[in-house]
Amino acid sequence: MLLLKNVSNRSVNQFSSKILRFSTTIGALPEKDKSAHRNLNGNLGQPTSWTHPHLLKNGDIVPNIKVEEFKERRARLMQGIQKHSFNIEPTIKNHTVIIPSATKKYMSDKIPYVFRQNSEFFYLTGCLEPDSVLVMTIDESSQPTSTLFMRPKDKHAELWDGPRTGVDNSLELFGVEEAYPVSQFKTQIARKTNEKDHTVIWYDEHTSDQHHLSEIFRDSKTKRPLKSPATFLQSMRLFKSPAEIDLMRKTCKIASDAINEAMAESQPGFSEHHLFAMVDFKCRMNDASYLAYPPVVAGGNNATTIHYINNTQLVQSGDMVLMDAGCEYGGYTSDITRTWPINGEFTEPQRVLYDVILTLQKDLIGILLREGGENLDKLFETMCLRLGKYLKEVGLIAAHITNDQAIAKAAYAFCPHHVSHYLGMDVHDTPLMSRSMKLMPGMVCTVEPGIYIAKDRLDVPKEFRGIGIRIEDDVYIADSDRVEVLTADCIKERSSLESLLKSKRQ
Numbered sequence: 001m002l003l004l005k006n007v008s009n010r011s012v013n014q015f016s017s018k019i020l021r022f023s024t025t026i027g028a029l030p031e032k033d034k035s036a037h038r039n040l041n042g043n044l045g046q047p048t049s050w051t052h053p054h055l056l057k058n059g060d061i062v063p064n065i066k067v068e069e070f071k072e073r074r075a076r077l078m079q080g081i082q083k084h085s086f087n088i089e090p091t092i093k094n095h096t097v098i099i100p101s102a103t104k105k106y107m108s109d110k111i112p113y114v115f116r117q118n119s120e121f122f123y124l125t126g127c128l129e130p131d132s133v134l135v136m137t138i139d140e141s142s143q144p145t146s147t148l149f150m151r152p153k154d155k156h157a158e159l160w161d162g163p164r165t166g167v168d169n170s171l172e173l174f175g176v177e178e179a180y181p182v183s184q185f186k187t188q189i190a191r192k193t194n195e196k197d198h199t200v201i202w203y204d205e206h207t208s209d210q211h212h213l214s215e216i217f218r219d220s221k222t223k224r225p226l227k228s229p230a231t232f233l234q235s236m237r238l239f240k241s242p243a244e245i246d247l248m249r250k251t252c253k254i255a256s257d258a259i260n261e262a263m264a265e266s267q268p269g270f271s272e273h274h275l276f277a278m279v280d281f282k283c284r285m286n287d288a289s290y291l292a293y294p295p296v297v298a299g300g301n302n303a304t305t306i307h308y309i310n311n312t313q314l315v316q317s318g319d320m321v322l323m324d325a326g327c328e329y330g331g332y333t334s335d336i337t338r339t340w341p342i343n344g345e346f347t348e349p350q351r352v353l354y355d356v357i358l359t360l361q362k363d364l365i366g367i368l369l370r371e372g373g374e375n376l377d378k379l380f381e382t383m384c385l386r387l388g389k390y391l392k393e394v395g396l397i398a399a400h401i402t403n404d405q406a407i408a409k410a411a412y413a414f415c416p417h418h419v420s421h422y423l424g425m426d427v428h429d430t431p432l433m434s435r436s437m438k439l440m441p442g443m444v445c446t447v448e449p450g451i452y453i454a455k456d457r458l459d460v461p462k463e464f465r466g467i468g469i470r471i472e473d474d475v476y477i478a479d480s481d482r483v484e485v486l487t488a489d490c491i492k493e494r495s496s497l498e499s500l501l502k503s504k505r506q
């Protein structure tokens, strides 16, 4: 598989000096030097470092990322696609990649859902505008060009929905070479693809929100076989840049602190909904945009339903709560699970199972990059076998089961989900990337073993029924022999957890 890994700073500069036809100075500006942005007219459709200095610093386009990094990503994608295709079909040198933004979606008449930008579009532009399109081309010169198709400024629409960045401003703000109103997409794309022979069009109509674009490619004039750029893009997104890792640290810190506070402040009789609201509030108060997914807040037996998101029940004294929650900051997500007794004290069966899962989870983090943890699928096999062995020790798997395969299979009945996924802009990030790929520096993944014993599980001693426990951390592969637990501040050691829970209950 072609891996378009991040290139070194030196090669970033080489790329930049080759492709920057439209040079922007945003990154080098003294802070708040508005006069240097004289080409940007009117209000823009997203925060900037000069309109929102409390959110963005030093000319960042979006938190922590400057225009140069977006340009480098676009260049790397296009040059990677060209090189890969050349190896297969050397006569084809012209490529056009089309990445649509997300579209506005409505809850009911004129009532919008909260807008979330398409991760690929955001990764390549930093642009937060809906209903736009990025088109990147490369030809035999190997110099990529980027074109944004934007919603034009429109006084009436902006009266209702707020400012749009518009066509002209997008040149300077996003550092693209050309920009047009989105209404010209069809004519421009026909021009761009017809003027060059043998252009391959890369466009993933299955994941596009903008279905009208697919119609354009069915039109006879622009009719071409389409290829999906998704694998190339995901192979880039799999490896985070230093700026992205800082964003991952931040989103993980916000969620870790929020969950610690929610655990400390929780009380018997609180509803799952109340606990959801606490973690949501605490994440937002620390600058998260929103929670990264509908959290699982599950008391008692509800925790044995893996995707329980109703969050409507009261949590009674004696029950544990499983909270799987993470947030999004600057477009990057965290994904944490903690499980704790709502009254602050573990019962004996809860303690036994908590200790099994905590020991297992720490084992698995410790084994990453080593034998049994060299990739995520291997980590899953290790999880099943070790969980099985621990459950034999505590009597939940019969002593007569001695064969490793049978032990792992018996364990799978207690934890029927994978132990890890990649993490980044999306919670289940880069899903086309195989989990049997060797773990390498720059990747981020979760480690999330669990145990789920529903109350009707009659093959298990009664005292263990109705208990669901998962412990999930987010881990950055920092080096070929070092990992960094990005969610290390979120308390999970039993003694620390008991002290935390006691602190607000005295």
Ligand code: GLY
Binding pocket: 293, 324, 335, 421, 427, 448, 472
């Ligand atoms: N929160 C979803 C997951 O852990 O995969």
Ligand code: MN
Binding pocket: 335, 421, 446, 448, 472
């Ligand atoms: Mn997860």
Ligand code: MN
Binding pocket: 324, 325, 335, 336, 337, 472
């Ligand atoms: Mn999770």
